[in-house]
Amino acid sequence: KAGVTQTPRYLIKTRGQQVTLSCSPISGHRSVSWYQQTPGQGLQFLFEYFSETQRNKGNFPGRFSGRQFSNSRSEMNVSTLELGDSALYLCASSFPLSGGNTGELFFGEGSRLTVL
């Protein structure tokens, strides 16, 4: 069974540009969440989607946005990039909750963004 796939794995942008990152969840998973990981701030929650609807949002500026498609694939977009946006962006998917389901998050390997 294929895991969570994130593309691209690495990318370099310059300040002011915008970037779109893609996440394909494990087949059957309907919940997708995004995280930013930096050495100084650790792992921070960006947002979570379920059935094409944003369910929760972390404390990030409006430059960070996302969406989910009907096939559960998700994208996140960062506009007007700043140097501080350089980070590893991780996507995770999970099964719908049911009896005995832990709600385990399955993470992709991440997209490493460098802003110059």
Next chain:
Amino acid sequence: LAKTTQPISMDSYEGQEVNITCSHNNIATNDYITWYQQFPSQGPRFIIQGYKTKVTNEVASLFIPADRKSSTLSLPRVSLSDTAVYYCLVGALNAGGTSYGKLTFGQGTILTVHP
């Protein structure tokens, strides 16, 4: 949101038992405690989850006292391959098909296992 506190780093030797404690003083009634392991350039991987008392699986044990204000991940007989960052995650499992609400990851504990 439950804030979590973990030691920044720990050192151990192969074959020893390692216990990593996470403090979460304002944990809510609906919150579960989950631990993840992360290797460099990879996403975190689920280790174990619990609500109260003790949970054990094939790789670890999780001890949660009655007041649930802390939890301890126990790794028996660690090896060099257990060198990684370990995260304590506290969050509520919501009904309706979502996983957690706003998630709170700790800063993570860097575990280094020496030969």
